[in-house]
Amino acid sequence: MSDVLCAREWSVSGRVQGVGFRWFVQKHGTGLGLVGWARNEPDGSVTVYAVGTEAQLDRLARLLRDGSRSSEVHTVEAREAAVQQLDSFHTR
Secondary structure (H helix, E strand, C coil), X not given: CCCCCXXXXXXXXXXXXXXXXXXXXXXXXXXXXXXXXXXXXXXXXXXXXXXXXXXXXXXXXXXHHHCCCCCEEEEEEEEEECCCCCCCEEEC
């Protein structure tokens, strides 16, 4: 795996709003050394954007599929994204 930075965006659906899912993503994204954000969407899904190495992004993707203790993840759709200059991982 390369240390080149890349970005990925995920759409996570299921019971992922109002259950601490964005906080879960922020905590693990920060812990993995990623920068990015997690945002609730009007349709009940959560969009997650992260910048890091392929290995870091793959680890976050596994965590997104598992979800937080109170969440119930049904689907996780991933797509490559443009790298944005961010300085932390936060919720929107």
